[in-house]
């Protein structure tokens with residue numbers, strides 16, 4: 001077995017030099033993910049656009065040509081860097097549609113409580129959960145949060161992630177929410193990943209507002225939102241709609257106000273209980289409805305035909321001991337499905353390949369649907385479908401070379417890392433090729 005040096009560029013504070021031209025040749029399978037505009041549903045939910053003996057050519061940050069090796073080489077015989085992908089799978093970088101990567105401290109101590117059978121709500125009632133992380137994060141400096149966040153993003157990149165959605169929500173005070181959103185942007189700059197920022201002031205009711213939830217909702221939808229939008233620190237607004245968190249009515253108020261202020265809505269929906277989150281997503285024209293572990297039939301019907309992308313987060317079902325979302329039911333109803341890690345203080349999961357395997361084994365997705373969910377549908381779920389999620393001329397050169405003989409191994413292999421090369425905007429971000 002050849003040694004695998006774990007090499008990730010860049011080191012903090014340093015991105016690789018300007019990209020030149022790049023040829024990747026002779027891939028056993030090149031997954032283009034090309035297809036009709038709009039998120040993929042039903043019969044297009046499993047179309048990977050596979051090219052056997054595939055190749056691609058990029059100039060600078062942009063893909064210029066994708067096709068068979070013979071065709072691409074005939075048009076572009078030379079490049080600054082040529083990589084032979086014989087026997088490998090080449091595909092777009094993963095888009096992680098749901099993360100909370102910026103927080104201080106850890107929740108390692110809560111694993112023992114989970115082992116004793118305490119539920120998510122019982123852990124929160126003991127002073128654990130989100131509010132524990134809020135206390136730690138309020139004490140942390142922006143610089144420390146950005147540095148630790150960048151390390152997490154680099155770990156995600158080593159598993160093939162090139163774009164992430166990233167939420168605030170561990171501050172719950174204006175100055176701390178702003179601090180987290182600035183740290184999100186800085187972590188993106190350090191790591192070289194594209195980061196799509198989401199304002200999640202409505203993640204929980206902070207302790208100082210206990211018994212005054214209406215006042216906190218007014219703060220989030222008022223001056224806190226205004227502080228975020230006036231500084232252009234977020235593209236999305238999210239609300240945790242669930243028992244013990246925010247109601248459907250509160251979410252409609254916050255999300256329509258945010259939408260009027262220029263942020264696109266997305267929702268934590270029906271994770272712990274059927275709290276009507278899916279119906280809110282449909283009502284406010286959310287870009288995505290995430291979790292959906294306990295969504296009702298009415299909720300699924302409400303989502304169908306709206307274009308709202310359902311984001312499945314099986315790793316958090318695993319870590320929070322919750323039922324796995326029935327992805328099969330969503331696909332059958334014509335709802336577009338994406339997947340994400342839900343990396344957060346309670347669910348330290350950096351690996352999209354692990355999420356793909358879990359989605360196949362526990363959410364009822366086929367391997368092809370999971371691949372679509374981790375690429376083009378996830379790009380739609382974060383509003384970046386024009387730039388990432390497929391290998392098509394004009395899109396960003398965000399490319400993975402996987403040491404796998406064929407793409408169904410993505411659903412089959414659990415917990416390993418077959419990522420050999422990660423190209424981000426034409427630059428080599430991760431290079432685990434054997435040295436000789």
Ligand SMILES: [Zn+2]
Pocket residue numbers: 098099100268342344
């Ligand atoms: Zn979340």
